[in-house]
Each structure stands twice: as structure tokens, then as C-alpha cells.
Amino acid sequence: MSRLIHFLARLYPRSWQQRYGVEYAALLEDMRPDGRTAANVFIGALAMHIRAWKSWKILAASAGIAAAVVVGLFVAIPNSYVSRELIKFEWQTGGRHRIDVKRLRESVESYGNLTELITVDGLYPNQRSRMPMEDVVEEMRRNIELTPLLSAGVPGFTIAFSYSDPRVAQKVTQELSSRFLNENLRQPQGINLQILDPASLPQSPFYPSKPVIIGFGIACFLLMWRV
């Protein structure tokens, strides 16, 4: 350990060693050679190098590390694309029926329905190789969104599905939507459901959010630069 500490002490900048090297070596000889001392000597050498840098070097290093963080996050976090389809209710004359969206949803998102979609469309290949089907189905349920259009002035709801491939996201959204429509027809008081806006083909990923990651990179840069 003592040899490691003296090796680490030689990592200090040359000019610093010329001024303080002899007395620093004397201090290290007086100390108990342990891991904590070694770590402190290493961090001290690193800090002294950074202190010796000119401001443009600090700027360049901070920018380089921040850029690496941003690129790393974009590579590490898989893209997620969201496709949406808008379905409108049509009230039939002579009565006011309530559409039981919750019941429709439970039926469409049933284990059997989703297992079929996962198997036929070959969804979640990585998850299926390492997780039981119950967990894969649960993950798919989390990726399906059913949102009532309360504020848009249109009686209806949107079905959205998020997936790593935009075309698959669109296809599955269409399939989910057609299952909603078929399930509605089986209801005793089925209400006319009409596709107002067919499943979109997402052009850019919804997640990871580019502004958030770039903002994180800028925050990293500022933090490193100022510290």
C-alpha cells in the first residue's frame, strides 16, 4: 500500500512536485498507509491537475464529458414511439346510454387478448426471453393508454400504444382499436363508435425526451465548469 501511495503522489503536476514534492513525501512517510490515504492522495493529484488547467481546457473537458453523457443516455435509453387513435361516440336517438369504457378496457386488455397480440405480432422479444408471460402482459398493459376526451368537446376517447418501433406501435394501436369496436358491438346497449382519427404513424420518439436529455447535458456541463 505504501508503494501505491508513493506512486499516486507522483501523479501530481510536475511543477507542483518541484515545489512541494519533498515535504509531501515526508508527510506520507509519517502517515499510516491505508486505502483511505491512497484515495485522498489520488483525488488530491486529480484536483491539482484541474487547478493547473487553463480555463479553456476546463471548458473543453466539461463540454466533452457533458456530450458523452448525452450520447450515452441516447444510446442506453431505448426509443419509445406512441401511436394514437381517436374514437368518437355517437349517441343513438331515443335514449341516453352510458358507454362502459372500463368494462371494454378490461375485456380488450384481458390476458388472453394481449397474449394473442404479443405472440402473433412478435412483441417484446427481449422481455419474453427473460420474463414470464404474465410480466410481459403487465408491461404491455402499462404501454396502453385510454384517455377520455373530456375537454375537447367531442364525446370520445383516444387509444394510445407506445413501443420501440413506430410501425409496430401503429399496427398494434389499430388492432386494439378494432377489438374495442368489436367488443362494443357485443354489448347489449352498444353505442356507435366511430374512428375519427386513425392510428398515427409516429415520426419522432416520445421517450427519451430530447429536450430533457439535452437539458440534463447542459446542467452537467454547467456544474462541472463551475465546480
Added chain:
Amino acid sequence: MSDPSLLVLSSLADGDKHGYAMMEDIERFSGFRLGPGTLYGAITRLEQRGWIRPVSSGDRRQPYTLTSAGREYLKDQLENLGRVVKAGLRRLRHV
């Protein structure tokens, strides 16, 4: 108070000391054990600012002394700290 620069200046306030003596002294009066990298980071900074300077010694263990500017700076810092401590304790008593 764990600012290494202030700890080193406080240690030198009662006389010249070399690095290891400062570490022992600081641990005794503050409870903080400075590592060698932290100690010499502070010594480098303080010497560059003119608040401490080395004194001649035949030993490899280099002693340092406070300059008059360093003594002035330490006095200001400790007075500020004293005001903060006093105000904090007074407010705690009123809660």
C-alpha cells in the same frame, strides 16, 4: 466547520507547524482528520493567496507560518462564523 483552509489557518494561529503536526492538531481541536491530499490542496491555495508562507528548516518536514494578511483573514472569518453561531443558537433557544 470543515473548510480545510480555515482549519489550516486556525492550526497555524498558535505557532508554526509542518504538515503532519497540522493534521494531528486539526483532528484534536475540530474532530476532522484531513487526508494528505486535502491538506496540501489547502496549503497550496493558502500560500498562493499569501496567507501562509514556509519558514526555513533543515528538515524535509516543511513548517509553515501565518502571514499578517492570513492572520487578518482568519480573524475576519472567525468573527463572521461567531456571529452566525451566536444568531443560530439564539434562534434555537426561541423555538
